[in-house]
Amino acid sequence: MGRRPAATARRVGISAALCLTLLLLQAIALPGIAFAALVNPDTLELKSVQAFRHLIEPNDFLLLVHYNIYYSANQPDDLASTTFMVRLLDGNTTLGSTTPYPFYNDGYDEGCSALYWSAGSAPLWGGNYTARIDGNPTMFSAPSMTQSPLTSGDYTTETTQDAIRDDLKSYLLAVANDLEVDWGMTGQLHFYSSAGTVFSPAGEAYFASAIRGLRNMCPSLFSLQLIEPTVQLGNYTQAQAEAYKARFDGTPVGDAIDGIGTFLGGISAQLVTTMLCVLGLLGVVVLCAIKHQKATPGFLIGFPILLVATPMGMFSFPLLGVICLLSVLNIGYFWFFRHGSG
Numbered sequence: 001m002g003r004r005p006a007a008t009a010r011r012v013g014i015s016a017a018l019c020l021t022l023l024l025l026q027a028i029a030l031p032g033i034a035f036a037a038l039v040n041p042d043t044l045e046l047k048s049v050q051a052f053r054h055l056i057e058p059n060d061f062l063l064l065v066h067y068n069i070y071y072s073a074n075q076p077d078d079l080a081s082t083t084f085m086v087r088l089l090d091g092n093t094t095l096g097s098t099t100p101y102p103f104y105n106d107g108y109d110e111g112c113s114a115l116y117w118s119a120g121s122a123p124l125w126g127g128n129y130t131a132r133i134d135g136n137p138t139m140f141s142a143p144s145m146t147q148s149p150l151t152s153g154d155y156t157t158e159t160t161q162d163a164i165r166d167d168l169k170s171y172l173l174a175v176a177n178d179l180e181v182d183w184g185m186t187g188q189l190h191f192y193s194s195a196g197t198v199f200s201p202a203g204e205a206y207f208a209s210a211i212r213g214l215r216n217m218c219p220s221l222f223s224l225q226l227i228e229p230t231v232q233l234g235n236y237t238q239a240q241a242e243a244y245k246a247r248f249d250g251t252p253v254g255d256a257i258d259g260i261g262t263f264l265g266g267i268s269a270q271l272v273t274t275m276l277c278v279l280g281l282l283g284v285v286v287l288c289a290i291k292h293q294k295a296t297p298g299f300l301i302g303f304p305i306l307l308v309a310t311p312m313g314m315f316s317f318p319l320l321g322v323i324c325l326l327s328v329l330n331i332g333y334f335w336f337f338r339h340g341s342g
Helices: 003-029 161-183 201-210 239-245 253-265 271-290 296-309 317-337
Strands: 043-055 061-070 084-090 092-096 109-117 130-133 145-149 191-192 194-201
Touching: 043 092, 043 130, 043 145, 043 161, 043 191, 043 201, 061 084, 061 130, 061 161, 061 271, 109 161, 109 201, 161 201, 194 201, 194 296, 296 317
Parallel strands: none
Antiparallel strands: 043 061, 061 109, 084 092, 084 130, 130 145, 191 194
16 A cells, blocks of 8 residues: 555656656747747948828728848848738837738838728827837847837828829839839839829739728729729700701601501501611512522612611611611521521
8 A cells, every 4th residue: 555655656757757747848839939039230220210001992091111131141041921020010009011022022022011990990190109120039039129100291292182292103103213212113113104103013013912991092003903984965956856857857858758657547657767768678678589599689678778867867866776686696596596496
């Protein structure tokens, strides 16, 4: 009996050692728990910060940050979207955060990041906020940080949407020019066109991804733009139609048409001419069938009669539309269904 407490203690000790070992291994294996101890960049700076509003809706808020994360050596293998964060702070409160977009050099060197708020959640315009970029604390043992308090000059002074969008365009084209120099790709992010200076396909790919909704915020930055046309409704009258109705009055043609209408029970002149056009078309079809044993060429020859008579007011537009529809259905049957009908 004396050995049982010793054996139990030994088993408890072994179990405790195993638990501690498992906890240690788990702590090492969990991502972000073990410090990767990445090297801080040689340069971490906010080159400029600019705030805009009224871009998509009244009182929305866009913050643009032009940053520089430069490594002369030991650049992390991880993307900058994993290793660094861009934030807007109100004191110690984070109002919003984002990460660099890994377009060129995995997001390192110079770049542009954006924070956007709709009107319902936008920070107070002109507030004493701080833009900040710092290393991810799970990736650095002692991450570097730089920040820039927003001043009155960092807020656009324009008040109308068109003027604010022009201000945004000027700012982003200036940033694009700086990025081209830093990335060694001069002339590849923007170019001059008949519509003014716009982003190149590479510029569109980068800025539209780094700044979500940019196409709606500033359409003039893009070579293909969505523009809502201005439509002015015309004031159309029936004056010409009335003139067409009376053009045969007092002529032998008009008297003949009126006589036929009276003979047929007082029908309108247009109905009389419509009947005459149909009879003319059928006459051409019958003659063609008698001479060539085929009616189809007669329709092809006679149909222009209706096309000429309609704008002259001698044939009904709605009836011409019905005939055209039936013709299309007949052509469709002839080309696609005739051979499959069995």
